[in-house]
Amino acid sequence: MSNNNGYKLVQGNEACVEGALAAGMRFYAGYPITPSTEIAEISAQKLPQIGGKFIQMEDELASMAAIIGGSLAGLKSMTATSGPGFSLMQENIGYAALAEIPCVIVNVQRGGPSTGMPTSPAQGDIMQAKWGTHGDHPSISLTPNSVQETYEYTIKAFNIAEKYRTPVVLLMDETVGHMREKLKIKDSSEIEVINRKKPTCEPKDYVAYRPDEDMVPQMASFGEGYRYHVTGLTHDETGFPTNNNDVSGKLVQRIVDKVEKNIDDITYYEEYRMEDAEIVIVAFGGVSRAAKSAIDDMREKNIKVGMFRPITIWPFLEKQINDVAQKAKEIYVAEMNLGQYFLEVDRVAGKKCPVKKINKINGELITPNEITYAVTGGAIND
Amino acid sequence: MTNTNCNEMTQKYYRVDRMPHIWCPGCGHGTLMNTVVRAIDKVGLNKDDVVVVSGIGCSSRAPGYMDFNTLHTTHGRALAFATGIKMANPKLHVIVIMGDGDSSAIGGNHLIHAARRNIDITTIVFNNNIYGMTGGQFSPTTPYGDFATTAPFGNIDKAFDLCSLAQGAGATYVGRGTAYHAPLMQKLIEKGLENKGFSFIEGLSLCPTYYGRKNKKGNAFKMHSYFKDNCVDIKVVEKNPEKGENKILIGEFYNSPKTEYTEGYQVIIDKFQK
Structure with missing residues (x-):
């Protein structure tokens, strides 16, 4: 090293x-x-x-x-x-x-x-x-x-x-x-380092699962004097189990909402040569590196192709994929599976433009050539 | 052995607003929970420094009623959660309460490995020989030949001796009491809490509702009487082995302190921390 x-x-x-x-x-x-x-x-x-x-x-x-x-x-x-x-x-x-x-x-x-x-x-x-x-x-x-x-x-x-x-x-x-x-x-x-919110109130006033305005409750560590109960059962704001349907439903809704409604705060993606792209390759992780190389090859042949690379895979970047679909003539989702992320892209983009799959599941990487071949129908494959 | 008086104990250690508890009439778990609380009181632990962890099942509802840092986890995994807590903050006194199925079927792997590490966790199993929460299926401690909803023709599984299992796996303090022998149970837990290492105390409980009814054991009084008449302290048997024949052994089985896991890790930190 x-x-x-x-x-x-x-x-x-x-x-x-x-x-x-x-x-x-x-x-x-x-x-x-x-x-x-x-x-x-x-x-x-x-x-x-x-x-x-x-x-x-x-x-x-x-x-x-x-x-x-x-x-x-x-x-x-x-x-x-x-x-x-x-x-x-x-x-x-x-x-x-x-x-x-x-x-x-x-x-x-x-x-x-x-x-x-x-x-x-x-x-x-x-x-x-x-x-x-x-x-x-x-x-x-x-x-x-x-x-x-x-x-x-x-x-x-x-x-x-x-x-x-x-x-x-x-x-x-x-x-x-x-x-x-x-x-x-x-x-x-x-480096920005974020730490969990700690309670500032007296232990007797601590309600362990009462959310703040951001939907996230303050979290005391065990041993800090805030004796509270933690369970995997649905629970009310005190943390104790409840079968109350209203409380249970709201709890699950809140833990989903605190993420989904803050999606902009956790949205990360990269766009590569997307400025005039008519063909968009959606790829992530290792495959996105092959996609970049394929795009560079195709650009040399004057094919207007770019990449949308989600870094945040979940929650699904619906807004960004929707924007991509507004401009694209075709979308290819390249992934080392049989089309899992494709399902989400197709759900959002499928009504606006054709969404196609490039998949490989044999333990080998998807190569730039394979992407180029799929996109061009073999027209410029070498 | 002077414990704080009963009402004071209740107010001090229980979340009285969480009562009534969910256990059936005659269940032995309340008595066993009380021996845990009395032992904590006797040893004199600060409530803020005590963590009580449980898995899933009838026994695992106990921490919800106890006024400490309490964690009701997933089925079988209480010891694994507890291991994380103890590693992260070794100053905490970590107590795990599990049932027989919880600790030795789905959680058997965690039991033997926590024992092997000799991590300072006091583990108490409320053993009622049955899965009560789900309505009376046989567990790894249901006696051979007994009946359960999933052993309608008699149980052909052999039962675990949980204390032998824990001792064989490396627990450094091992004992068995019963819901009838509550003072003994309390004493064993006290010594388990004082042992710096993995302590395993089996508390024989009773489930008149499912195990008792399926096996015609009679009501709670009769099931307690069974413990009274059929349990013999190991100290008695050591002197007179014939007194142990066809009896259930109770008492302190093993007490042999060894290097505790988090202390062992601290030695590494002290040596290599930059």
Whole structure:
């Protein structure tokens, strides 16, 4: 590893840990799984050196549970996994959503379903990141496409989790997790770090789940003198369970609204050569890098093509996709699955212009040539 | 053994506004919950520093009634949540209350690993030999041959001895009491709280509504009487082994402190922190 002028040559997985530490992560609980394991290894190495804690749990169910516990006890907490482990975490991700416990879950996607292709890239967990846990719930997923972005968006994932008191998924793919690029580690003065709101009232006046105007309740840590109850049952503002239909309905609506109604605050995307684009490629994560290359090739042949790259995968960037569809003649959604994100793009854009799929699920990256071939019908493929 | 008087205890340690509790008439869980509270009082813990964690089931409703930092988690996972809490803030006294199915079926993996680590969590299992919340299905502690709604022709599963399981997995303090032997139960929990490590105390409870009715065990009084007549303290059996024949052993089974997990981690921090 080189270290020049604040630059390091590192893997995406290491950048993730650097970002997490910069955001204030002080507790990591996880279980080894390819291709995310380096995140656990590097956390195990670095956390005790700054007074933080690492624990290797017995499985991913326990890992997710432990980070919720760690967060409740006051430490910013994270776990990392891949498909099979992400499946095991789903129940407790729902718990964190309903009990409003900030935490970050990194999923470095690999080929699935089941054990699938552990060392190969895929983007097959797009819908799972949204709907993996049961019931209606808020879902936030961010997808970086480079080592530097992995660092930046891990920090943002923590900030969003803390601000909205909700689990946030950093949805990487094997390509980005294992790719080595230069990383600029920022000075702490350049990094915005958001911490959860703490109660300022006396403990006797604390109503644990009474939301402020921003729909987010103040959060005391266990041990700070605010003795309160936390449950995965639907609960009223006191935090105690209730079967009251009105209260239960409003609770679920609020935890969804606090994210959906603040979507502009968590909207991240990139537009590439979109100024006059008639053909738009929607791509994210590792595939977006191939798409950029394909677009440059096609632009040389005077094809007016550009890319819309969502970084915020969930909530779905409906407004931006709608804008893209107003101008585009054709949209292609390129992803390493059978068309999961396509479903959302088609739902919003499909009535305005044709939306087509470019998919690959064999464990190989989608290449620039394949994108060019799909878009041009082979006309300029070489 | 002078506990604060009963009314003071109630006001001090219970969320009286959450009463009445949901447990059926005759259930042993209320008595066991009370032994936990009395033990906390006796040991003299500050309420703000106590976290009570539970999973899902009848037993797991207990923390909701107790005035501490309380966390009602997902089925089987209480120890994993508790592990995160203890790691994040080792100054907290972490107590886990689980049921038999919660701790040893769906949560069995977490039980053996928390015990193996010897993390300082006092775990109390309210064992009523049945899944009560869902209406009387057999659990890993339902005796062989007994009946349950999912064992209508008799249970062919062999039962766990939870104390042996916990001890075998590495718990450093292990004991068993019953809802009938409440003073013993309280004493075991006190010693569990004082043990710096993973303590496991099984509290035999009774479920007259489901287990009792399915197996013709009679009412709560008869089920308590069964504990009275059929439990023998291990100290008695150690002197007179024949007194333990066909009896349920209770008392302190194991007390052998070893390095505690978060203390072990703190050694690493102290050595490598920059």
